[in-house]
Amino acid sequence: MDSEIQTSAEAYEGDALPRLREVHSDPDRKGCDDIVLPEKMKTSVKTKSPAQWAYERIILYIKNFEEQLDNEHEVAMGFTGGNTGILKIEGMGYFDPDIVTFYGTDQNGIKTQLIQHVSQLTVMLRALPKQVDQAEPNRIGFRLAQELNGDET
Template sequence: MTEIRTTAEAHEASALPRARVVHCNDDAPETPEVLPLPPELAREPIEEKSEAQWAYERLVLYIQNFEEQLNADEEVAMGLVGAEAGVLQIEGIGYFAPDIVTFYGINEIGARTQLIQHVSQLNVMLIAQPKAEESEPPRRIGFHLAKSFEMQEGA
């Protein structure tokens, strides 16, 4: 039997992510695969987003979720997967449509670092590491990234 949907229902369904996750621990926190998309991200259908934009938006969700689970003395960093380049403490993320995602930050010795990645090669490992200065509050890049979505919505 064919399901009949209104145009609005079809449009809404196209914006819903197709995702799934299974955890070994029943007490595991909810992760982006099972959480609803923020309204700022759901308003534009996935099919209208470039690969880079959609990859960037999902990375923001993963980073924000990861940061919610950190202790006050930890910050998010990124292990550079598949390279001997080490760890990048994330200070910024961007994308250049249709297919480039960029990470900005500093490495473990304090050198300014930038990773430019094609979406077809995207591998990101998030790492909790001690924050740099004991006296400073932890920096939460996920919070700043989510604010940029809110600003886009108001524009």
């Protein structure tokens, strides 16, 4: 039990800061709670729209998922709630206050975009074999995380 005394302002701010906890059956598996939060995520969640907050957290999950992939696989997203297939994630964004969007291609190579309201947001990450003619796999999570660290390129 923490015996540190907090002012009401510190308690209020602490309640608004992001918290994350994961437990896995493999104790050596790296979870998102093992990473240091990027600077843009260390601010109060009360200053962000639901769309921005969902966008930032999904970036961390995508990056963590990619870190566990070999060089023969890339991250893709499986759709839930129907037989609509998968989307190879090539981009991601949000539109305040409550829309998150994913850009990519489906399993047939057709350009695809998913637009989702945050109240309906369910994302399933999948490992998809990379293109045969591609030397290195695409790592969208690493590019997205650069923005969260303030390295906008």
